[in-house]
Structures are given as C-alpha cells and as structure tokens.
C-alpha cells in the first residue's frame with residue numbers, strides 16, 4: 001500500500017515538473033523511475049548499498065572506519081552503469097568499458113562535493129572529460145592510446161567553432177587546428193562502429209553544450225611516469241581523481257586502422273599533447289596502475305579524493321585488497337579515509353565497487 005502511494009506521488013511530481021516534456025525523452029522517464037524505485041527500496045531498508053569500511057582491517061595510520069556516505073549517485077541499475085548512447089558529446093565514441101557520464105557526475109557530487117579539478121589519468125574515450133564538462137570544473141586527462149587520447153581531447157576541449165571550421169577539418173602536416181583534427185579522428189573512429197556520428201551531430205551537441213570554463217589539458221602519456229604529472233599546474237583546493245583502471249589485461253581497446261592511428265599521433269603532436277612513444281601499449285596490473293596514478297596525483301595535489309572503479313578480472317581475481325594495501329604503504333598518514341563501496345553486479349565479471357581514498361596534505 002505504502003509503495004503504491006509513494007509511486008503515485010512520484011508520478012504526480014514528475015507530471016507537474018514537466019520533466020518528461022522538457023527532455024522529450026522516454027528514456028529519461030524510465031531512468032528517473034528506476035532511480036526512484038532504487039531510492040525507495042534503499043530508504044526503506046529493502047536494498048543495502050554497499051560500504052565495507054573495515055573490510056580489510058585497519059592499520060597504517062589510516063582511519064578505515066568511516067560512515068558510509070549518502071552517495072545516491074552510486075549506480076543502482078544497469079542503465080546507470082552502462083554508457084548512455086544518447087549522451088551529447090559522449091556519444092561520439094564509447095568504448096565497451098566506458099563509464100556512464102551522468103553516474104560519474106552524481107558520484108563526484110556525492111563523494112567529493114565542491115571539487116574544483118577533475119583528474120582522469122586513464123582517460124580512455126573521454127567519459128570523464130564529459131563529466132568534468134557537465135560539472136563545469138577543470139579537467140586533466142592522461143591516456144596511453146593516441147586514438148583515445150584524441151577522443152578525450154576532442155570531448156573535453158572542442159567548441160562549436162571547431163566543428164564548424166571547414167578548412168580545419170583535416171589532419172595535414174602543416175598544422176591545422178589540432179582540436180578540429182582530434183574531432184575528425186573521433187568522427188572517423190565512430191564511423192567504424194554501429195553508431196557513427198556525423199559532423200552535424202557533433203555541431204549540434206557542441207552548440208547545446210557549454211565549453212569548459214578553463215582550458216582542459218589532455219596528454220597522450222603514460223600516467224605511471226611521474227614527470228608527466230609535472231604539467232598539472234593546479235591550484236585546486238580539492239581535486240577528484242575518478243578513473244577506471246583496466247580490470248584485466250584483456251581489457252578491450254579500439255581497433256583503429258594504421259592510418260587513423262598515424263593521424264591521431266600527428267594531431268596530438270600539433271596540439272603539443274604528445275608525451276608518449278608510438279607502439280603497442282603495455283598495461284600494468286590493476287593494483288599497480290591504480291596505486292601509481294593515485295600516488296603521482298598526490299605528489300602534485302594537496303587534497304585529492306581518488307575514486308577507482310573496480311570489477312574482478314576475467315579470471316575472477318579481485319584486486320581490491322592488494323590495491324588498498326599498496327595505497328596505504330605508499331601514502332601512509334596522508335590517507336584520511338579508505339572505503340570500498342559495493343554497488344552491484346552488472347557484468348559477468350561480478351561485483352562493481354568503488355575504492356574511495358581521501359588523501360590530505
């Protein structure tokens with residue numbers, strides 16, 4: 001009875017707010033409805049949001065035993081977990097392992113309210129770049145794959161001017177606009193997928209999407225190398241590092257043609273964003289990569305909240321405990337809190353969790 005009443009009130013509120021009409025989208029209604037059901041079940045104790053602060057015991061000077069925050073942004077359904085194919089800008093290219101932009105925004109708002117810098121050292125196809133754009137905060141991204149680095153650079157930096165500039169729409173050796181060239185690489189990459197975007201789609205998204213207030217910085221770089229972090233000149237009061245390290249060595253990568261790869265390298269060089277060598281990328285293990293990037297960020301930034309997505313690898317191995325231990329060993333007393341928030345199982349790999357580590361000066 002109570003459930004029926006609550007649902008009725010919610011539907012009435014939705015109708016009054018005109019949300020469905022404004023967004024002109026059935027999927028928005030379905031998503032809102034799904035979120036409501038999850039919130040309802042949670043607040044009535046039927047569904048427990050994860051949070052196991054002292055799962056691995058305490059030590060190393062860190063206080064593990066923290067209350068679980070009211071983090072309603074944690075994905076509560078498959079729709080919140082998967083990338084949204086209609087999300088403006090992000091839809092230009094989405095890897096299979098990409099994150100959902102709106103969920104990332106909500107997680108950052110919940111776990112790191114007031115963050116004034118968004119860092120993603122494993123920027124991939126740019127879902128974090130889009131989230132930073134929506135949050136209106138500066139973005140610093142690193143990515144080892146040049147084609148994906150181009151995509152992240154385009155998603156974080158492009159404005160309608162770049163998408164309109166006809167003569168700039170090619171990669172040539174005599175330096176076209178590098179952002180327009182990265183847009184072009186992105187469009188050509190999407191042409192090989194089942195959801196190709198046109199230049200008109202890109203222009204449409206950019207005309208409706210405010211550019212970042214401060215110029216983002218995206219580099220084609222190996223994030224485990226401390227020197228590339230020296231380029232992060234941030235006077236951030238509180239930074240959020242949100243990232244998704246590859247869950248296993250077989251993590252999927254885009255199959256770009258040699259020509260597209262070469263054009264991406266050229267575009268990045270003319271954007272002065274190239275800090276890596278061409279050639280097949282070698283990936284470190286989840287825990288080494290995760291700990292390296294948090295330690296490198298902490299070296300440059302005073303107050304940083306790191307949020308690391310985690311899923312078991314293909315072979316079922318779980319890197320959460322080893323990551324927590326590495327973070328504590330490397331950062332010691334700078335770790336103010338460390339939590340693991342279990343969100344749910346959305347893929348055949350198993351439980352999707354967020355490792356949340358707050359590092360203070």
Ligand SMILES: C[S@@+](CC[C@H](N)C(=O)[O-])C[C@H]1O[C@@H](n2cnc3c(N)ncnc32)[C@H](O)[C@@H]1O
Nearest residue numbers: 097098099122124125126127143144145222223
């Ligand atoms: C799971 S993906 C990130 C997904 C991303 N959120 C998106 O929207 O596509 C992880 C990325 O880390 C990158 N990567 C792996 N090792 C790296 C390293 N040492 N430095 C920089 N990037 C790295 C991979 O190329 C891959 O694109």
